[in-house]
Amino acid sequence: MMAGKVKMTQAPEVAATADDATNHPIRVQTKDVTVHYGAKQALFGVSIDIPDRAVTAFIGPSGCGKSTFLRCINRMNDTIEGCRVGGNITLDGDDIYNPALDVVELRARIGMVFQKPNPFPKSIFENVAYGPRIHGIAKSKTDIEEIVVSSLRRAGLFDEVKDRLHEPGTGLSGGQQQRLCIARAMAVGPEVILMDEPCSALDPIATAIIEELIDELRANYTIVIVTHSMQQAARVSQKTAFFHLGNLIEVGKTEDIFTNPAHKQTQDYITGRIG
Numbered sequence: 001m002m003a004g005k006v007k008m009t010q011a012p013e014v015a016a017t018a019d020d021a022t023n024h025p026i027r028v029q030t031k032d033v034t035v036h037y038g039a040k041q042a043l044f045g046v047s048i049d050i051p052d053r054a055v056t057a058f059i060g061p062s063g064c065g066k067s068t069f070l071r072c073i074n075r076m077n078d079t080i081e082g083c084r085v086g087g088n089i090t091l092d093g094d095d096i097y098n099p100a101l102d103v104v105e106l107r108a109r110i111g112m113v114f115q116k117p118n119p120f121p122k123s124i125f126e127n128v129a130y131g132p133r134i135h136g137i138a139k140s141k142t143d144i145e146e147i148v149v150s151s152l153r154r155a156g157l158f159d160e161v162k163d164r165l166h167e168p169g170t171g172l173s174g175g176q177q178q179r180l181c182i183a184r185a186m187a188v189g190p191e192v193i194l195m196d197e198p199c200s201a202l203d204p205i206a207t208a209i210i211e212e213l214i215d216e217l218r219a220n221y222t223i224v225i226v227t228h229s230m231q232q233a234a235r236v237s238q239k240t241a242f243f244h245l246g247n248l249i250e251v252g253k254t255e256d257i258f259t260n261p262a263h264k265q266t267q268d269y270i271t272g273r274i275g
């Protein structure tokens with residue numbers, strides 16, 4: 001059920017939420033962000049405020065720069081050869097491109113969940129315990145156990161795996177693996193969680209479970225999700241940004257973007273005329 005690929009003549013319905021996140025403090029702020037891959041420019045001056053304790057969705061046609069922009073927020077583009085990032089990005093007012101900043105530390109504060117679940121080839125327990133151990137967050141065996149259990153609980157996975165914590169993470173279903181990856185990201189105490197099409201490899205039931213989880217997690221985290229599914233954006237986010245050909249065309253309350261967009265390009269995309 002690849003909902004995002006269905007051509008529609010009407011915009012998707014937006015989940016009724018009293019909380020539109022407009023009054024939440026800004027956690028991540030970007031100003032005039034540009035990205036080049038070699039000579040090719042992929043992003044053209046993207047400025048956006050990302051609110052705390054809410055879900056912000058990036059939508060737009062394939063290749064418009066959503067993932068590229070998401071990777072700017074925890075400096076994952078640093079790992080791509082030939083990729084250059086310009087402009088300014090702050091987390092709680094601090095420049096995340098400050099050369100003095102410890103990138104490993106930054107990626108603990110701004111965690112990431114990828115399109116394809118990618119557990120380590122280790123046990124379920126070790127997948128979650130690894131991060132806190134290398135970051136020196138947990139000292140004793142009891143500390144580690146507590147973090148593993150609470151992270152698995154927060155990811156809505158503990159009850160399903162409590163009797164097999166020492167079996168390989170790769171033996172879980174796709175949806176469980178993705179929740180394991182979310183637990184792994186949470187185990188190092190992030191403030192922001194970036195999700196790059198986290199449901200695109202999952203069936204509709206596993207997708208619904210992850211969407212419910214995202215909705216719960218927003219009470220405590222700043223979440224940014226890239227999705228090719230407008231229905232998903234409408235269901236899970238409070239703020240939506242529409243990208244087209246490397247430009248941020250429009251950003252606002254999810255409800256406004258889907259019911260009353262200011263730009264014709266947004267209107268055309270959400271009604272299925274482009275993309």
Ligand code: ADP
Pocket residue numbers: 037042060061062063064065066067068069080
């Ligand atoms: P989206 O996530 O919206 O599908 P991407 O951010 O993946 O878009 O891609 C934006 C543009 O940047 C595309 O033209 C794509 O081909 C290019 N691009 C993405 N990743 C790389 C890369 N590693 N090297 C070169 N070009 C890339």
